[in-house]
Amino acid sequence: MEAIWIYQFRLIVIGDSTVGKSCLLRRFTEGNFSDVSDPTVGVDFFARLVEIEPGKRVKLQLWDTAGQERFRSITRSYYRNSVGGLLVFDITNRRSFEHVQDWVEEAKMHVHPFQIVFLLVGHKCDLESKRQVTRDEAEKMASTCGMKYIEASAKNAVSVEESFTILTQEIYWRLKKGDISIQEGWEGIKSGFVPNVVHSSEEAVKPGRRCSC
Numbered sequence: 001m002e003a004i005w006i007y008q009f010r011l012i013v014i015g016d017s018t019v020g021k022s023c024l025l026r027r028f029t030e031g032n033f034s035d036v037s038d039p040t041v042g043v044d045f046f047a048r049l050v051e052i053e054p055g056k057r058v059k060l061q062l063w064d065t066a067g068q069e070r071f072r073s074i075t076r077s078y079y080r081n082s083v084g085g086l087l088v089f090d091i092t093n094r095r096s097f098e099h100v101q102d103w104v105e106e107a108k109m110h111v112h113p114f115q116i117v118f119l120l121v122g123h124k125c126d127l128e129s130k131r132q133v134t135r136d137e138a139e140k141m142a143s144t145c146g147m148k149y150i151e152a153s154a155k156n157a158v159s160v161e162e163s164f165t166i167l168t169q170e171i172y173w174r175l176k177k178g179d180i181s182i183q184e185g186w187e188g189i190k191s192g193f194v195p196n197v198v199h200s201s202e203e204a205v206k207p208g209r210r211c212s213c
């Protein structure tokens with residue numbers, strides 16, 4: 001049976017190279033981890049369904065930067081057509097943390113006039129003995145940038161589900177409140193297939209029919 005979802009959210013994963021972005025995506029979508037990670041990622045997007053409320057599912061379309069993670073090499077459309085993102089640094093790599101603010105600036109500059117909801121992820125928390133960034137300073141940075149903070153490990157499957165779920169919930173909440181709205185010609189959020197329900201947005205679909213997205 002075809003999966004039924006009420007919305008599709010397009011999310012991006014950004015941060016310095018080698019912080020573990022591709023591994024996080026692979027853990028979340030395929031449930032596995034490989035120590036040998038190919039820096040040139042063949043596929044550039046992943047997808048997964050998330051249950052947002054009992055019986056209500058959101059399809060996440062997840063885009064990987066596929067080896068383009070140098071500043072200014074990521075295209076404008078990558079940011080503009082996304083509603084949310086994980087901003088990842090490696091807790092054992094101080095420089096990747098120092099670049100968080102640069103990533104935020106870069107995203108802000110490109111995304112205007114839309115907005116992206118970010119979650120800051122302190123990654124590789126399995127390597128506690130090699131930690132170079134304290135949880136406290138990371139939380140302060142997140143708060144300064146208006147984000148939530150979580151520590152995760154793709155290797156040990158710690159808080160990977162939570163990272164994506166928290167971000168999805170936050171976007172869903174903002175959508176319900178009206179802070180974010182679906183817009184024609186914007187790929188960030190799309191309405192999906194909803195049997196026997198017409199929802200209030202402009203892109204609502206008729207009962208039992210699939211929209212053109």
Ligand code: GDP
Nearest residue numbers: 017018019020021022023035037124153154155
């Ligand atoms: P990307 O360049 O940000 O996409 O990083 P990758 O996902 O390719 O991972 C870079 C390196 O970090 C690889 O050698 C991975 O095996 C390693 N790595 C990724 N996630 C974790 C993790 O959670 N813990 C540890 N210890 N290593 C990780």
Ligand code: MG
Nearest residue numbers: 021022041067
């Ligand atoms: Mg990668």
